[in-house]
Amino acid sequence: MELRSARWYAGRDRDAYIHRAWMRRGAPGDAFDRPQVAIANTASDLTPCNSHLTEVARSVRTGVHEAGGVALELPVVSLGETQVRPTAMLWRNLAAMAAEELLRANPVDGVVLLGGCDKTIPALLMAAASVDLPAVVVPGGPMLTGTFRGVPLGCGTDVWRLSEEVRAGTLSAEQFTRSESAMIRSRGHCNTMGTASTMALVAEALGVVVPGVAGTPAPDSRLLEAAHETGRLAVSLIAADRRPSSFLTAGSFRNAIVALAAIGGSTNAVVHLLAIAGRLGIELTIDDFDRVGSRVPVLVDLLPAGRFLMEDLHRAGGLLAVLREVRDLLDPDALTVTGRPLVDYLDDAPTWDPEVIRPRAAPLVAEGGIAMLRGNLAPRGALIKPAAASPGLLRHRGRAVVFDSVEDFRARVDDPDLDVDADSVLVLRGCGPRGYPGMPEVANMPLPRKLLEQGVRDMVRVCDGRMSGTAYGTVVLHVTPEAAAGGPLALVRTGDVVVLDVAARRIDVEVSDAELARRTPDAAAVAGFADPRRGWERLYVDHVLQADTGADLDFLLGSSGSVVGRESH
Structure with missing residues (x-):
């Protein structure tokens, strides 16, 4: 097959001369006849979880060269979960758009995607799905304990x-x-089953990571070995023209959902998988997460739902050992980036520590997958992670204590005169994709100090924002539509009774439809909604979709392919 990069480098005209001359810089003449592999690197000193990816990139580069390709490191937007304000989620779509456009605009034939911290792997996969060049992910790996x-x-x-x-x-x-x-003992991302660990493992279940690699600790020399081999694989992907659209199917996403449930993964994976599917044109809804995953047992005994940490999961057998226990729930035909089905890798995937990876007959939680809720408080859905919740609160009725913004919450939560008790339901609004903007991880609200002093450690909390995958508690989140998009959450008042029934998949406020129709959003809530005047935030607020479809931008859905619209300079 003709290499895509030949559109830049082949021929004897002036444009080809310019492209070759500016890139030659000591390279041999036949370098332009070889596969050009971009290494999309999210390393940054301001993204500490990804700072080691420059070393990983060197191993990828060696593998690419060994296989006869040319490796070209391409720095892309780097999002550090702990550093970026107001929230890294605001920039996920920008990172995806920038990576997509850079890959399309440059003379590359395939790409190795290096990500670790929460938003980097989702953003890179959204980009790869839209540009649809041969692509493979190397996750940066968790830190040591x-x-x-x-x-x-x-x-x-x-x-x-x-x-x-x-x-x-x-x-x-x-x-x-x-x-x-x-x-923070070493380089690498969070060592709990937070979003970073979840997305690395889910990406492997999806098929875009070489099976057995995700979850390898960042300081482990085996990560560099895997990076080397992945560099070699990238060259063969180009020869086989194996693009994301050629092997990612509805069955791939089914496997990802099963894996998400079995590992007790982060709720953030829902919004990311929905966004990736939207770029591929694969129909995926929040109901699929409940239908496929809600009754899958949680087998990994790992914080925040359990006791152990990512280093323990790796030594116990990793994701493949987990998936072996639920093999019958997987799509047997779903392929991986290697060209082989995921299930082919499960025959030789023993569990070395049944305390960390529980056998299916003795799960950590019998039915622990993410549950989707609906009701008059969330007409288009909300979700809860039962494995991280208090069992006694999964069916609960309590009086709402409403906060109109994050700032309102912080100002009042520790007020000793706050009218709240252990049975109350904390409601926080204005935290959705449009309202904040960016859907911050604030849904797991800290409990009022006076209740903490009484020994209370969990309460029902309801929010249109997200929560960290490392967090825990009985939290109903991703309430859709969000308050800023006209959702009924904007109409709830302190004193209204909120009813949660996870078994029935309901979240309601005991207010009649007629009364809700008469109400208007609280002025303080409206005043807190985001109203940026310029820049990315203005573009984001004007075009972001709701959480139930992945919170992507409306004009980024689908794939534009790898063809550059105009070829001239």
């Missing part, structure tokens, strides 16, 4: 836990600060 006072620390999860202990008065501020240097 740190300890504090002799106890393993789960980054993210233990931040929430320890900070609540400070607020409750059971841990000093000094001890809390001392834990900082122990929380």
